[in-house]
Structure formats: C-alpha cells, structure tokens
Amino acid sequence: MSDVGSEAWSRQRQIAENREPNDGAGFYIEFLVYFHVYVSERRRTRLQYSTATQYIDRESRPKPVDNSAPGALHDERTLRQIFDSKDFWKEFSSSSKAGAKGHNIGLFQNRYLVNAKGFERFADANLQKAKRIVSKVLNASSKHEYQSIARDLDRLSDMLCRVIDLSDFVRATHPDERIQYAASQAHSMMFEFMNVLNTTTGLNEQLGIAMADPEITATWTEEEMVVAQALKKDFTKSAIALPKAIREKFVRLSQEISEIGHDFVESMEPAQRELQFSSGKLKGMDPLLVRSVTRWGSAVVPTHSDISIAAIRSVQDESVRRDLFLANRTSSPAQIRRLDDLMRKRAQLAKLTQYESYGHLALGDKMAKSPESVNQFLSALSEGNKPKAKQEVDQLQQLKDRHTNGTSARLQPWDKDFYMSQLRSSMRSKSRNPDFLSAYFSLGTVMQGLSRLFTRLYGIRFAPRETVHGEAWNNDVRRLDVISETDGHVAVLYCDLFSRPGKSPNPAHFTLRCSREIAEEEVQEAAVSHDRIFASAEEAANDGMATSRASGSLRQLPTIALICDFRTSAKASLLSFSEVQTLFHEMGHAIHSILGRTSLQEVSGTRCATDFAELPSVLMEHFAADPTVLSLFARHYETDQPLPYRLVEEKLAVDKQFSGVETESQIILAMLDQAYHSEAPLDKSFDSTQVFHEIQRQHAMLPQDPEGTSWQGFFGHLSGYGSTYYSYLFDQVLADRIWKVVFQGGQDGASIDRERGERMKESVLRWGGGRDPWRCLSDVLGDSRVRDGGKEAMAVVGSWKKAS
Template identity: 25%
Template sequence: MNPLLEPFDTAPFSKIKDEHFKPAFLRAIDEARAEIDAITENPENPTFENTIEALEFSGRQLDRISSVFFNLNSAETNEHIQKIAQEVSPLLSEFGNDITLNTELFKKVKSVYDEKDELDLSPEQIMLLDKKYKSFSRNGANLPEDKKKRLREIDAELSKLKLTFGENVLAETNKYELHLTDESDVEGLPEGEKEAAAQLAEAREKEGWLVTLNYPSYIPFMKYAENRELRKELSLAFGSKGFHGDELDNQKNVLKIAKLRYERANLLGYKTHADFVLEERMAETPEKVREFLQELLEKAKPAAEREFKQLEEFANELDGIDRLEKWDGSYYSEKLKQKLFDLDDEKLKPYFKLENVIAGVFKVSELLFGLRFEEVFDIDKYHEEVKTYRVYDQANNFICLFYADFHPREGKRGGAWMTTYRPQYIRNGENVRPHVSNVCNFTRSTSTKPSLLTFNEVTTLFHEFGHGLHGMLANTVYPSLSGTSVYWDFVELPSQVMENWCYEKEALELFATHYETGDPIPMELIEKIKDSATFQEGMQTLRQLSFGLLDMAWHGIDPTDISDVKTHEVQAFKGTRLYPETPETCMSTAFAHIFQGGYSSGYYSYKWAEVLDADAFAYFKEEGIFNKEVATKFKDNVLSQGGTENPMLLYKRFRGAEPKVEALLERAGLLKKTDMVSSK
C-alpha cells in the first residue's frame, strides 16, 4: 500500500518510504491527465464551471504529493530523494506542458475568456479566468508545433538544471568544515558560540572546534573571531561555493539556465526573460525595475560610502588595517556598533530564547488578528525537531495547521522559508483550511544554554511568520489564488511588515525576557535596538541593490554572448562595490534565489516590498501598533485576499493611497524629511 495514494488529511510522513514517491507521482499524473481529458472531451459548450473551475480543481492529488516531496527535498533530503527529484521533475514539466500546449483545452479556455464580459463573474472569478488564460497564452499555446516541441525541451532541461544547481550548493555547504584545535584560533568567540563549535566537533568525533558554512556557525565566526587569516579562509570558502571547477561547479549551469530562459522568452515573443516575468508583476517592465533600483542607489550610495569610510578608519585605528577586505566587514562592523551603541548580540541573546520568541510572535498575532496557537503532539512529522500547532480564531474556529522547523541539519538547505502542505480553498461549501510550514536554520541549544537567537534571527523568525500568516489567514475560493499566490513583488509585504514589531517596546515587552532570571529586557537595550536600527543602512541597502542588479544582469539582457560567469558578475557589481574584488569568489554560482528558487527577475522585490512595508507600518504607528481597526483592515484587504485582485487595488483599499518611497528612505535614515523624491 502506498500512503501517498490513500486519502490523507495531514501528510503521513512516518508511513512514507522514499520508494513510494515515484509510483505515486506516476499514478497521480495519470489521474490528473484523465481529469484534463474529461474537460476537453465534455460535449457541452465550455462554461466557467465546466472548464475554468474544473481545470482549477484538477490534479489536487498530484499537487499534494508534489508539496510533500519537494518540501522534504528542501528540509530533509538525501541522495535517494535527490535522485527521484531528478527523475520526476522532467515528468512534471512535461505534464505541465501537456496542459498548456493542449490545443483543444486552450480552445475551451479561450472560448470562456472571449465571453467574460457577459458572464457576470466576481472579481475573484475574473482573476482566475485571466490567470488560466494567461497560463496558456504566456506558455506557448499559440505557438506552431515545432516551437512547442522546443519549448518542451527547454522546460525539461531547466527543471533538471535548477535541481542540480541546488544540489551542488548543498553538497558544497556540507563538505566544508574548518577544524580548529588551538584555543587561540577561537579567540574572540563568545562562550556560547565556542560551546556550539565544540559540540559540533564532538558530534563528528573530532577534538577541538568545528566551524561550517551553515549560517548559525558561519556568521558568529565572521563576526567575532579575532584570527583574520581564519576569517579569510572561511569567507573565501563561503563565497566560492559552486566555483571550484570540479564536479560541483555551477558555472556551466548558470550560463545554461540564463541562456535557456532567454531562448524560452524569445520563443514566446518576449525580448528577455525579465520582460516575460515582469509582465505579471507590480513593476511591469525591466525598465521600471532598473529605474527603481537606480533611484534607491542614488540615495543610498553616498551614505554607504560614508559608512564604509568610517568603518575603514575605525579598523585602521583599532588594528592598523590599511585595506578593509570582505572578511573584515562583519568583524569591524560589530566592534564599531558596540562602540557607538554599546550594543552587541551577546547582550541581547539572553533575552531571545527561541521558545520565548515563538511565544512572542504568537502573542503579536493574537493581539493583531485574534489567533490562538495550541501545540499538539498527534500530528505526523518528518523529523523529531519539527513542532506542530493547531491555530484557532477568537470564536474557536479552526484556522490552520502550522509546522515549525528551526535548526540546521545535513539534509536541509540553508536559509529560511515558508511553504504549504495544503493551500486554503472553498469547495462544495467547505472552507478547506491550510497546512502551513516555516523552516529556518537557527542556533541550536548547547549542553549549558537553550537556543538563544541573535537579533537578526529574531527578525528572520518574524519575517517567515509573516509569510505564514499570509497562508494561514487565506480566505479565497480558489487554491491557485490563495495565500501567498500573489504577484512576486507583493509577496514580501506581509513578511517584511512583521519585522517592524521586533523594534517596538510594546511588542518586545511581551516576550523579551532573560532566559535565566525572567527579567524583562531593559528599556535602555530597547532604545539601543531602535537607535542602531539604521546602523550601516546605506551599506545594507547597497548590498541588496547589488543582488537585484545582478539578477537583472542575468535576466534582463540577451546573455547569448556571455562566456565567463565571473567577468559578467564583476561588471554587474561595478556601481555597488565597496570592498576589493576577490577573484576566488563568485556569488552567481550559489545564488539559489534566482537560479534554483522563484526569484529570477524578481530579486528587486525585497526592496520593492520594503517600500510597501515601511508605508504600511507607518499607518500602524500613526494609529497604534496593536490597533485592531488597522490590523483588521490589513487582514481583510491583504492577508486574506491572496491573489484575488490586483495587489495595488488591495493595498490602496487597506491604506487609502499608493505607497510612497519616502516612507522607506526616512525609516532607513537615507532621507531627511525635507527632501522630496518621486514615489513609485
């Protein structure tokens, strides 16, 4: 018996064996294909119900199996699962093309689309119809047969290349370790970080201390370790993932992905991949994205250069460093921050015990949206570390099942993300509630200390939880418009706006208590957190803009003649570089957001959404950060609506006006209130 092919409410992780996946995929694809055939062979005239809705609710079994499998491939993978992913991804790509290139099916969809003005459809139905029609027209339905064939070949190849890219980055991360046996080599590391490094060494049956490229290990070493040569070694290892000319090298994969995406866009009648992608984004065109990034760059660069000069002078004064390198940045920034604000993570971490921060984000969501989280122990899970919660509203209605997975493991990719095992939708009168997951890589507990988060980890937890809320509070009819199924440059608004509560006294007092004494975080520390919030904001902004510009440099042009990944990257970074170039490193070969994930031509959206979130939080600040009326407007017009309407309409319904870029520049300290700049 295959548990994936039996009806299941929650994912039956403990019953699933790796060998169940491929047969389940093959059966589910066949079933979904039969559902598509039933639509195309229906002798009745095409209607919204028998064509568009039928298409929307086809393949639900396949979608659920895919959710379970690909989430495991990110959070708890192994060689067998990776091999299956390489086998099934082309099959899924081919099946997707079988739908979008199905001439008879497209005729039926087009027939309904052409009559949409006479159909008396709701805004959500209009959006679904538009989305379904575009899923065909934007993916080759109007192409001649020879071009359809080429499109299939490209999609199959891209699906495998993206997987290989991610597998190589994970393998590079896992294979590197910095093994230290001399106590002087860990000089400067706080006791908790030393203990974690010793515990990691012990777990791998080694003496001394181990440092890896996983963030909870890598970042503290770069921030605190006094040994400059070791910082350099670690920095170069981190920055050269996929750039060693060996079997894990990603340079050819980067070039192939960029060129295939460009060819695909051309086949479909678009100038570049970015032109294709941005047609379905708030930003609309590559030109608008470049203008947006350039406007922020002009505002941020003078501040970034001043901050960098200050950092250089500080490093020189402190240690006689005459040339600041990338491996010096975190170390001297932390020391300068301590000097200017008398604040460092080691003072803050005792107030951010992981369990308390989780309770804090739950409390914030209760005060804003009336949610109650109840930890439960009867839900099947894929790893013992995963926590599970049932979520209820004030009237005790079940809202969502929530999975939370917080620590790094060998089979888990780096970073932090939100995902769903089941979306919310309404079918046959039942509001099917979602199963949402947050996955992070936070510092583990040690033998003497619980998991204590850095302030950056606290904001990351709130960020991912914001995505989670977008999924949890979804209240739409159709699954493909539910939760985070929105324009990509709108999807970061709920996550980024949640980070703002981490800086507010009223919110911090709810959960920031000392893990040993229970004392609340002192007011002076709260003030220092707020005062330091814009520390090196110019440099941080420049860094984010550089990533957005690199993304556009790969996807907003014709990449046909690019032969050297590093040379192209150096050119893309030219206007944003502060540190000297390091020939041994390359970001593109490990830039999973754009070459493995869904951010190609979309990395700018983090900054775009920062404008939205700064403007939105300004509204909360005006009325009170726990103001129920504002929170309800945000829930009803943004969080619950998913992708049912144009995001700017939803935002204006919440805020009463379009967002202004000034809100972000003011918050970041990059704009005096008297300055005037144009808004988006």
C-alpha cells in the first residue's frame, strides 16, 4: 500500500517493486558480499532428462545480419506488421515453429540450451572456466599478472552472471516445468560456487596488493579502476577481512534479515481486517463494487484492499471515508514488530562491519555516498516543492468548502484522495471514454515510433528477425536486431509483450547477457577446448550467442528481454497512454544496455549506481509525451489520421494536477527510509510509529495521519530498497533537468535532434557504470557544480526542482 495516488507514481513504484534483479550496479556479481539467503526452490521429484546432445548442421545455423538488405524501410514496415497483424506474424514466424526445418538452435541461440539437460552442461562449462580464473588470481605474483586482476575478476563476474542472469529469467518465464527446474538447478549451482568465493579471502588480499601498487594501477583503464574499486567496496561490506567469528555472525545476521524482510513483505496485514456499513452509506461508490461486498443490505469492506481505496476516493459520507482511512493506515502489531526487528538487525549488521549505520553501508557506492547527502537533496527538494504543494492543498480545502456549503470544515487526511478524484473527474472530457487515446497507439505503431526516435537520436534502428527453431520460449516472442549506422549489429532484443494466462503482469527489462569485449586469449582458449556443438572458437567464447567484430575486437552483444502484459484483440493490441509511457520507460533501460560501449561487463549498460540506473528510463517518459516524438508514429489504427495532441495534453493535465502533494508524499517516505536506516533502531526506545508521525509533522503540508495509525507497516520498499528509496525522486529530477537543458523541453524539434542525442549518448549512455556518474551528469549538462558529487552537489540537484 502506498501513500501516493497518482497513476504515474503508481506505475513507477510498481516497476521499482518488481524490478529485474540484474538491473543495477552488478547486482548478481556482488559475489564478495555474503548472500543473505538463497531462497530454496519448490521441492520436486528430480526428473530424468535425455542426455543426448544435439549437434547442429552448419547449413541450418542463422545467417549473420546483412545491413544492406532488405533495408531500413522494409524493416520499418515489417516492424509494425509483426506486432499489429496476427496473420502477418503467423506467416513471418512459420518456419521457426516447424521443427523439421532445422535443428534446435537453443534458447537465445545458446548452443547448450537445446533441452533441459543442457542447463547443467551450460552451468558446468562456465563453472570450470570460473574456477580457472579464481586459480589464476590467487596465484598471481608478478606485476604483469597483477595488472590483469581487474579484468580477470570482471571475466569471473561474466562467467557467473551469464549463467545466473539467464537462468533466473528462464525459471520465471519459460512455460515448460522441466526447463524451469533445470534453470533453477543451474542457478543454484552458480550460487553455491559464489558462497565458496565468499570464504576465499585470498581474492580480497590479491586485489588489495594490486591496488596498492601505483605502477600497476597506472596501467589500468578508467573502467578497470572503477571495477577494482567497486569490488573492494564489496569486500568491505561482506566482512570478509574481519575475524572468522565476526564473519560467521555476519552470515547469521544476513540470513535473519533476509527472512524477516521476506516475512515483512509477504505478511502485511491491517490491525482490523474489515469494516461493516449499511450499503446506503456507500453512496458515490461504483454500484457494481458496492454490490460485490453487500449481503442483505450490509456491506463488508476489506480494509486493506482495492475496494477500500475505491471507497476512500468516492464515498460521499465523510465518516465512512474516515473509518476506512484509519483502518487502512493501521498495521497489525505483529507487522510493526517485524519492521522494528528488521531495522534493528540491519543497524547491527552495519556496526558489525564497522559502518556508522546501515545507510552508510548501503550508500557508499551510490551517487549520494552518505545519508547526510541524501538528506541534503531531500531538504532542498522539499523546499522547492513547498509552494506548489501548498497551492494544491489550498485548492483541496476550497473544494471541501464548496462541498460542505462553506461550513469551514478543515481538510482531513481522509479527504485528500476524495477531493483529488473529484477534481480529476471534472477535468476529463465528458465526450470521450477513458480509452479514447488507445486508438492512436497500436503496439506496432509504438514500436515503429521507438525505432524512428532512436534512429534520429542515436543512429540505431530495430530490424525484425525471424527466430530460429528453439530460440524463443514462446511463439509470441518477437526478436529484433538492433542495427547501428556505424557499428552494424549491436544488440539482440526479445520482445514478449502480449498477455497470456499465467504470465506476470509486471513490466520488466532483463539483461540476459551483458555487452563485453572478448579478449583474443579467450578465443584461443576456446579453440583448444570448445565442444563440437560450436562451429568456431569465436562462437564457443560466447556460448553461441550474438557477437560482433565491427569495432575491430570481438564483442559479446547485449541480449535483452522486454516483458509486458498488453491485451490483444482481433484487430490489434491498442495501448492506453499509460501503457505507452510504460513501454517507453522499459525501452529506456534497454537503450542504456544497447548503447553501452564498455569493455568490461561489470560496468556495462544498467550496471551502474542504483541512484543513476533509472535516469534513462525516466527520461524516456518525457519523449513519450512530446508532440514532435508522437508525430513520428501516433496515428489512428483504422483511419490513419494523426493524433490530435490536445488529447494528450488533456491526459497530462489530469495526471499532473496534484504533482506537488504527490512529490511531497514521496519526499516524506524517502526521509522515513533514511531515519529508519540510521543508528536510531539500536536505541531501546526506538518506535517506528513515533518516527513516522514526527517526520509527517515536520514536513507535511497535508494533514498528518492521526495518532494510533501506523502506515509504515505497509511500506514494502523498506525491505528491498533499504536506504535508497530516494532514488526515483533523484532520477526524476535528473531526467527533468536533462530534458530541459539538453533537449530544450522538446521545443523546436529538439527532442529528435541528432546532435542532442549524441550528447546524451557520448556523455551518459555509452559509459554504463564505467565512469563516475557525477562526471557524466556534469558533462551532459555542462554544469561544473556537480562534477565532484558530495553533499553540495546533492543540494544543487535538489534545488533544480524549483528551477524547473
């Protein structure tokens, strides 16, 4: 349950809550951190799989991408048709569904993954390579050997991630339970090896020796230094250098934190589960909803439910709204005990690893660096947002005055959503239904529009490619090759965008394999030992997945999956404007991975600081609402008439009507997150409810929750985003600033200007996590004030909210 009502915020929070695990700064390859716990898989009887290996005829292999044919215009037309026309898609994909036309090439063209047994072979092959790398690092003794440690550890990261990232995706997505189980086993195999690495203190010692020698570090690239520093921080966080007894306590605490965090998210419950009213007191609420909870004239409303939220937004009787609000905002005592226990154990873990607080532990490798810097940002942001928030609160008070015939009744906490909903309803056009914009946004035209936008900004386009037999996990998956004007084939994008039974409804971006430069010695190594399933050593070096030599050296291309849950119809899949924004958001993550040009995978694409990772995706939401961008593609799916932009303006005006109070709510939650992850939970008198009410009292323009409520028990992000909840606010401010400064707010066609696109690409996107994000920000904005980061830079960023 969130404290925010706007559709845009709800969508962003949903994305954050269900965010892909590898979409951050090397999430999975923080192998130097003791993993909190490995969640055991569902117990199943081990299945017997065929051990037969399928050898692939070279004639049946996919042909390399030809940039000259059939051509960009043909690809663009095809792009729209494969998403909009079921008949066209059936014909386009027919040969990939016919097994007789060729051997199974393997999932994602990974030659191991032709059947369930292949996952074991895939994991074992990469595990053996990883063990050889560990041995090499531990036995390094000469300067030459120490010079390669950063790259060696990055390759170790790649060996682990290429199995874990892909297996994690497959076990959650593939429809075949045998494949799911096999992927889980491969995933588990690599996690077990990482737990062995967690006890290998020699890795930390060897990295320390290399970093302490100026002659060695002088030979490192900027990327190598960033990777080395990141891994060293991970060592520090993991307590690996501390005495054995402390390390063992660290592991116990980490396991307890994981278990409590899981229980906190899964066991959210209100103190009072339901309230009963006469159905007549629910006047104003959707009659169908009222009927669904009414028996014999009495309505029983679950207090922590969508029905309760709908009632708070629509029921005219203030006493009903009050009772539901209080119940909806009051957690069970058991849930509050879980939260207090979680915060206390995190504070203990931080002290154990010699950090001042959990916030200091969590933020050391983020842009913010410290809780003090986060609070500087939030304070400056709050100050800039206050005038707008106050104006909106006054507007709500005026609405209540009119609604209550000028009785001077004060605005109450349970009034906010009711009067916001009333005003938004009055702003919507009475002549159109809520989905009137959808007719202009067929999925095919939106994908076509994204390709046109990226062509104009970055010189890349989407080229539809027929999947080879065995390559995709579902017949509805579309493969797009990303083609650059200068570098040819630069990425593979699998689009699984249509709704089907059993599929997760949450939109997500997954990097199945990161971009990375493959060293010639790796190719030579593969030439000696590669399996017969590969046609060449180069193919074996990347398990058969996409590579390119367009830039001279061999590169493994980023392989990305986009998951959405768009409804289909007999004619076309028509998207709401919010779904268009969602697709643009997820494509922002993808473009970060696609345009990253790092040589090391640990810092490729979205593997950057967590509080920088959402910048490209939030920025893409600006493009989704820009008239010049929409004019590239938004046309009525039947009449082909262009979209009248005033319809979008109306939708945006409704969505943004109370952005001030919604931003204020998010600021308060971010402040609460920082307060909970301070040293305070170590005090025996710590009371999370009291802290929540005190922060509201100090910073809220809206009336605060009454005493006795305890909403913090429903703040699920405290588990997964401990001390980093500010990140969405932070990246939203950064994106707003870049949109205004670099793309001139979309004025005079700046939103599709190549020079401005190149500025964004060369200053930010190409670096992934391989350059200090403050330097990237300073370069793209031309603002030296933020180049060195720190509290002052965080305050400057906070002040941009008012300036924009």
